[in-house]
Amino acid sequence: MGLEIFKKKWENFKQSKIQPLYSIKKELIKRSKDRAKRRLDITDLSPKDRTLIHHIQEQTREKNRNNITRTMAYYHYYCRHPEVHWAFLGHMVSRNGGWNMTDLKGDLLSRLLTEKEQQNYFNFLERGNWLIFQDVFPQFLLYEESVKRQTKLFYLLPFFHVSVFMETIWNHFWDSRDCYLLAIALVINEQSYLEQRVIQNPFYQETVLQTIEFKLQDLLSLNQIIFPCEQKDEKSFEKAPLLIGQTLHHFASLHERILLGKRLYALLFHRSEVLQSVSQWAAKHVHTGSRKDYWPHLFNNVNESVPGSAYQQRIEHCKLRPGARRLYSPALVHVWNDMEHEEAEKGDWFKDWRVLYYLVNQNENVDGEITHAYCKTLEKIERAIMAQEKIFPLKS
Template identity: 40%
Template sequence: MNEQEIVDYIIKETEKANIDNISRTEAYYAYFKRHKEIEWAFLASMVSRNAGWNMCDLEGAYFSFALKKNLRKRLFLTYERANWLIFKDAYPQLLLYELSKKKKKSLFSLLSKFDVHSFMEEEWTRFWEEGKKKRLVHALVVNEQHIIQQPVISHPVYQKRVFSRPFFKLQEMLHFSSVLFPTIQGELYGLSVYNFLKVEERIELGVKLSELLFHRELFTLFDDFASSTPHTGSRYDYEQYFRERGKIATPHLRSTFRPVAHHETQRDKWVESKEKLERWLVDTPLVEIVNITRWYKKKQRTLHFYMLVEGKMKEIIKWK
């Protein structure tokens, strides 16, 4: 393929895989199975699973009872928009690396054709020459969290209609929000999300999650889960492995949400100091391995109780 054919091929493949949360999750994991050295692809796949579960919660037995339809729709679109933007930026990078391997020469100068930040061209070139896997994971985490900062996190509409709402603040305050890495043994590992609106906190979380995901004692367990459990968006994906299996409280994504037509007019070019970037790229935080299965189940019961009370209160107010 010549350069234009490469660009056309990557645009086509990215659009085909960027249809919804399930197509993105599957594309990331399939890519990781082809290129195990690109660890970020597995991290992206597992985080994407979490986004799908959070989306489907909105139309499940509890959230649909307590939250108004308009708020649920806004929350869904927030998850969907952020994940669509990240995939649109990241997947061309992954495909260019794949083609570079096939051609046995660097094609990263073509990243500008996809409006990818020059920071990533430098980091992919460095990885091509030096093969430092962790640094590349950190670089991708840094870039993608900046990608969503202006169009989603700091956007006035999302700030007003989503992030300033009591429900969002309550989730963070009571530590209801977590990124989960399940196993087929019915165990859960993961980390809670704090200060989600700050790009620094999301980067630190992403780096810590990568350390947890690829921990030598746990990676095989997580990979077994991913390879044997199709992603549906329902929390039953992992709850089916619990000893005390309850009813399916969240639906499947594709039976609940239609694909969303997105557009992106102009991508903001983020700027950070070299000192800060280098700190993010080389620092590896120590991650304590904590089995959060019991903690998670307790938090879910608390959240469900809150949702039921909230729903009942709305019914009482409505009938008054």
Template identity: 40%
Template sequence: MEHQGSNDPSVMKRIILVLRRLPARIVAYVAAKRRAKRASSKLAQHAIPMELKQEFVRELRAGWKSLGEQRTESPVEALSEIYNEQERAIIHRIRHETEIANQNNVTRTEAYRAVYFRCPELHWALLAHLVSRNGGWNMTDLQGELLPRLLDRAYRKQTFLMLERANAMIFQDAYPQLLLYEASRKEGRELFSLLPAFGVSGFMRPVWSQFWRRKDAAMLTTALIVNEQHVIEVPLVRSTYFKEHVTRKPAFLLQTPLQTNAVFMPYGAPNEGAMKLAGLVLENFRSLEERIEFGKRLYAILYGVPEVHRGVLAFVRAVHHTGSRADYAPHLFTKQLRPQSTRSYVEKLDGCKLKRGAKKLASPELGAAWQDVPVEIGGREDWFQETSEVEGYFEQLLIPEVFVISEEHCRAINKIELAVLAAQRLKPSSVQDKRR
């Protein structure tokens, strides 16, 4: 049995007010912010400046303007007319490998990891691996110990479907590009004329050709960040369905105060009782520009701060993704999904540690939380229209002033606990339902 969460607008708004009126915790919050700033500043002392070379940007601008009326889609039935036998074999192999890997968040995340270690010059693959880990953690949170007490089952299911679709759509678009680059390396020649066979935007053709010649990872990574956020913008972020069922629901308002929209990168193999996290909080998921700049800042942290980069690689090598938050914080979370008690929740966290006698928070693996969902991407239109729409994203890569968020992450978990406690006070007679 589990407590049934609520999407009642009045309850959600009152919970937010409660979270904003916690004067006893404000002093601790300010002190933690100062510590995070000092820790970030110390790490940034050894930062490597990240540069987007403007001569390469001008080169891309010329490439984009020359696209003209080039074909951007090559349906399966037309392959024999456009590509030779060897090219068709490469296309079919990549499509098959993409379909196999695009089963769920765990398989996608591992696929990114594997291709990065085969081709470490593909910085975006490592970044995508880490962001995809966060996506999996967000998915399993919906069936974990806390959120089911705040959000009703229907809303949690719709939120999972939105997260899953975003994860799958980006993978379906980006993974074939990574495999095509790998095939180009094997063949000793660029094969990016095959990109249209995978429905990839014409925007990426000049980018990959430039990377083949220039080997500038920052340009390629920035372009992939821009491309993949555009890929999900219309069919998902602007989707009438997900607006109605997720992003315009009162529960979505909790994202900012609860900071459930953070993306962080563990930089060190997890130890009992300690964790090191670098990352940022996305304030407005619905803003395309903010999502792109957010991705660029994450990339700047990952590759611009040497200690973070080394630590991330140590973590990624040591810990395979399962979807459970126990992957990076085994001192706080357990993968064992205990039957939900009907008793009122009791606060468990004291900072980044469990209170004395408190049991670990349940955080299930993905397979225990959700069944696989068939991937149905459908046809895609090329989002790229005007060079002027993207030029502004290729000006600079900046490391943010504060990016060490270990304590902030613990506070975010504690805020969810406080929201649960507030919900219990505001709605003591919670309706119960059966966990699926």
């Protein structure tokens, strides 16, 4: 069990570092018992609270139309509340989700996957992206309203079906202003929230995870999360952004996904110069879903390929080979329609207080170098396409 590792580290930490987590544990257990006994009835609330709930639901629905709207909603919220670090982390990870979605219709993966596989995988990505937003954005808006009113409103979180874990954490954050703890708690919450609803969902197990799992890991770059960094040369001319990021090796593991979230947080927020360079890039580039957003020297949102022609290798050492056309990476709105979602499954994921072990700050130094690995992935996909075209054509 991955949690056992953190249990040992918990026990080895000095009392001064983990004391806040003991108080959270006590409060979390108490709130869990209270919520189990509580009867939720919106008619028991004041008219002002009922109006607020309706307003937050409408705002969340409006911003949750597609990957573009939700990704930019995270960014604009972070600009208003930079103390909520997860909003920027979520923005950057959601950008990656959009790039993965458009990859399915781009120059490379559309040659390897059938139309049905493309649709199934898009549904999988979109459902996860949608579920996270509809869970976390009401939390953000309720915190924002709490700030405006200068009073805690987190007693309303159960009416949005938010876990008792986050109700406890938001109340703690209001008093402590511990930005790290809130961010990692949100990482734990969102990944745990997805576990039964998406990762362990029999439908997605059958249509995605079990049928094309090898493609997810080796071909789709689902395991590589990249953050572009704004950079300039010595003459202050803009250069193609440097890429930093992390690789996930076991996507189906909740433990590994939480650890990835912690590493990505450390990569963004432990060094001010990194946060500044990624923030500067994000401010200058509205999210479209096209990888042209960060590397226009390799990608274009206009298809430059000759229809029906055999694929020829185009990329070598992160550059186009002489005479090669850029890779087609479309804007999301041009290749995927907005999706109608079924209502999110009810139920609180929180069962074991030991998830608090993940909140221990280990102050790890994360190496974010990923450019070489990412470019090697692109080259590997190209070789797979050429091999497939020689051996057997893709059948839809």
